[in-house]
Amino acid sequence: MALYLSTPRLREVDTRRVVGEALGREGCAVYLPRVDGRSSNMRMLRVTDLSECAPAPPFGIPEPGDADAAGRPRGDCLDAPLDVVLMPGLGFERNGHRLGRGGGYYDAFVEGALGAARGRGWARPLLVGLAFRAQVVPGIPVDAHDRRVDVLVTADGAVACTAYGRERWGGPAGAAGA
Secondary structure, eight states: OBOOOOOGGGTOOOOHHHHHHHHHSTTOOEEEEEEETTTTEEEEEEESOGGGEEEETTTTEEEEOSBOTTSOBOOBGGGSOOOEEEEOOSEEOTTSOEEOOSSOHHHHHHHHHHHHHHHHTOOOOEEEEEOOGGGBOSOOOOOTTOOOOSEEEETTEEEEOSHHHHHHTOSOBSSTTO
């Protein structure tokens, strides 16, 4: 699972419990983002404990280091099949459109993850957006490179936003023709 650690400064849904439960699940590999420079390059690196992450500037988002406590390079999520990518956002539509923070980090990462899955014959990961109710709006600006989430989760429940989301997750459709 590729997850993210929320930070209060960005007013995101708190993910620490989700990440903690995933870390405690036997056989579940957990990957957290590490941003490299300002070129929209984000890698998802394997962690085994939340203590392996430290706040990174400028927003204080907890990130894993490049190496684990023993000095070994961390595993990258693109080296093995990835089941789920949990994605933050500023806003979402019920059809899965997502508004990020403008850096393109998740869009670029998702393209790489989808390409890795295609190239290796793996099922593609399920893209899941996590949002507060107030973040679900009727319209957001989108560009050609923006990736829709397959499932949107709020306190009201989960909504399948794409055909792939309905296939993998089930549940009601987010919009007609989605």
